[in-house]
Amino acid sequence: MQTDTQNPTPDQTFTALPLNAALQRALEVLGYTRMTPIQAQSLPPMLDGRDVIGEAPTGSGKTAAYALGLLSRIDPAQARTQALVLCPTRELADQVAREIRALARFIPNIKLTVLSGGIVKRPQLASLEHEPHIVVGMAGRVLEHLDSGALKLDALKVLVLDEADRMLGADFAAECRSIVEHAPRERQTLFFSATFADAVRGLSRQLQRKPVEIKVESDGRQIRQLFFEVSPRRRSDALAHLLSTYRPASALVFCFTRNDAKDLEAELAQRGYAVLGLHGHIDQRERDEVLVRFANGSCRVLVATDVAARGLDIKDLAAVLSYELPEDPDQHVHRIGRTGRAGKTGLALNLYTADEAERVRAIEARLNIEATIESLPGTLSPDRPLQPEVVTLCVDAGRRDKLRPGDLLGALTGDIGLVKEAVGKISSFDTRTYFAIDRKHAARVLQRLREVKIKGRKYRVREIG
Template sequence: MTEFSKLPLAPELHQALGVLDYSQMTPVQAASLPPILAGRDVIAQARTGSGKTAAFGLGLLSKLDLAQTAVQSLVLCPTRELADQVGKEIRRLARFLPNLKVSVFCGGVPLRPHLASLTHLPHVVVGTPGRIQELIDEGALPLAQLRTVVLDEADRMLDMGFEAAIAGILSQAPKDRQTLLFSATFPEEIRALGRRFQRDPEEHTVADGEGGAIEQRFYEVEAPRKSDALALLLADLAPESALVFCNTRRDVADVAEDLAQRGFAVQALHGDLEQRERDEVLVCFANRSCAVLVATDVAARGLDIKDLPLVISYGLASDADTHTHRIGRTGRAGEDGLALALVASAERGRVVGIEEKLGKAVRWERIDLSRRPGRPAPAAMVTLVIDAGRQDKLRPGDVVGALTGEAGLPATAIGKIDGFATRTYVAIERSQANRALDRLRAGKIKGRSFRVRKLG
């Protein structure tokens, strides 16, 4: 069974699947959805971009009693970015379910607004373990009616030290709940988590090869020449976007600075950034106004960027599982991807573990470091910031209307629009960015004047 239409789902869910043009299930959906809908606990291994969110999203939505105002489903995620994405996908799947409330709760913001919002309990809660535990401790998030718990990217949550929080949350949940565990890798810690908190789970492993093909290439380059090699590869391949992994924050800063000096549209993502700075970096990368993102593994956890053609390991990952997570950022949703690794002689030993996981030898290639890289093209888009957002009732449609109406921009010049509580980011084609900025500053949106500026 590979067609969504054959699943025993509510008519409203089938209607949403039709609108979203979801017809054929991905391998992880075909494997996990039938037992989920049958009420079984499931532990599934599938890499990022395999369609797991729709799998557990449809499962938990199928079990809701919308007439009952209570927390009935809980999804735990390692990062705010992933939690936001999961919340959006569940809302998309539930668009035709009447009166459904989905809430997302993550750390990094004050607790008080979250407590206030829980005076009216949601049906579905998505969040990071630390913040969810805080809300439970405050007595604001009762779990007595919980029917489904999902641990999304469980291996990342354990890596980030959330095991105690997860255990505390699950120990307070009803014993007869359904527990779904999704992970990109299956280390012993994940199996132990399943044994501790699941009831006879049905286990499914979806091979990395199912979906888009990821081509891997390895280059032996000593540390002093890695910056030159990286610039050459980026210039030669000229990807619309690329994610570069470094092993330390210092390397992230140094590599980003070097690429910027060479003319690349680059941003750095690391743990020292404030939440707003992190949001803006990710917005620019996702909307194509930044072509290269340099990040540590910790900073990139939960990062979900669609249509990412290239991943480069500037420093080889210390273990094969981390390497698997890195390359899983590309080749998503049936698209092909390319993953490159720059390997110093001191890192050669790490390749052995990668080869053991792959079950074959990796592909080595040479790079001519005597060449000079060409000057990179500027990013296709420029991001404008409007200092108004959801709290001001400003919607993406209002921004599009102002740009295509009074500002006179063609709709094709407008890219991705990201709305936050107090600000809105809109990507504009580079050739039209100054015109859009001038017109928005001189005109009005929904009859009001807002501060508008370029980001960066």
């Protein structure tokens, strides 16, 4: 392997790269000018056709890097599947697909299909009747379509494993290997993640050809980390104390197990916190609604397991809290990487017991830091939950109904008379559209939306919290 850890000059721009005019135009429209370190170091070898292992913190621009790499190799005139991106979760697959589509906006006739589990196959099969140029999906569902013959990879040029350490871990390794068997040997294979275990590097020797290994270290300056020793019986009280003391606008709380997450969610809700849970006991529709509510601010606290939260892209996350420290320090890196993104300051608050002190030392060694240990007071502060300022409403129509976010925004600012600033994030799904609205306007907006027509139709509208 070739390793490159040299940081690029801060003024390195995308125009210095041999990208085609369509990609350069998309970058200009999106406002992408200066490359991040992982982009500056990984794009040249990717554009040369080299295999790459890219390790960089969450939120550092890895997706845009490999998206530009694979789009530069797509031939739109060849109606065959030429690129495949494998992701561990549906949310990450959707996020990756959005970013690739944004960068491909000026490339004519590019078709991208998302193949994720947890949803019906029929629309996916219909999409595969005419081969997409790019497939983004989860390994299990991709393999099902390969085995059935609905998807073919004989023209594949680029294979990407996002969150590659997890894709090559116990959960997905067998499926990924089976997928590789369907792919041509002459292909470009790209691994990207925030961390890589030695075992993953060993597997790369079997799946990649002389990969260029690039590692971009985080200096940690944008994330303030604090560690609090606590007795096991005071753990939940200590967590509530931290939420009430620091009062983050949004907080992602990590637990080990789904039962821990469910119990903590119930306890925090009882104490008055605007909290939701993300774990294996909720279906895909409920999961979508949980993430929408948390992203738009109608829920302040999200309690999740590491598996459920892996691959989430939550913008402007104020704080990450570890209800208990993970045994693997790499997992801690993934947790704290959710906050302090895009140059903003983040906060990571970590609880541990005396028996877990060794985990603090492992984190210190992994991040090359000296942990800041803070003491909890003998009497913990009373609950002071931070309440949401917005409410999430749901319109029971979406992309399949040809209802676009702009149509909904037009009705809200036109017929209903809201100023644009009163409307928060609009999230569109196949059969539903969610949007955030200032709490003081919610009742009136809900009533009026049930009365007005949007594109000549009335839709069912409800509040989900």
